[in-house]
Amino acid sequence: MAKVLEERCDKCGAVLDRTQVAVVTREVLDDIVRSKAVKVAPVRSKSPINRDPEVRDFLLQNSGGVTIKRLVAMAVDRFGEIRAPSLSATHRFLQRAHSSQSGQFPNVTS
16 A cells, blocks of 8 residues: 655645645636635724724714723713723724824824
């Protein structure tokens, strides 16, 4: 009986199963995607704030003139501990919102 040698990935050392692998050129892949034979998942926001429009709008509407700590406390009062974002998540969200709106965003203090 012939001995079967395992083929391993050069980068990570994982065992390769050639029965589960298909190699295609970039042109073929582009044709597959264009023909919609394969569904490409939309890019999903990593931020839970962006995935919850009610929380997002609340933060944007109430961020002027209050500290981030106070804003998070207000969000906890309104949405509860589970839906309300953390202080650091709120800070990151407001920083991104501020930079994307180039100065049209109210001043927020930490």
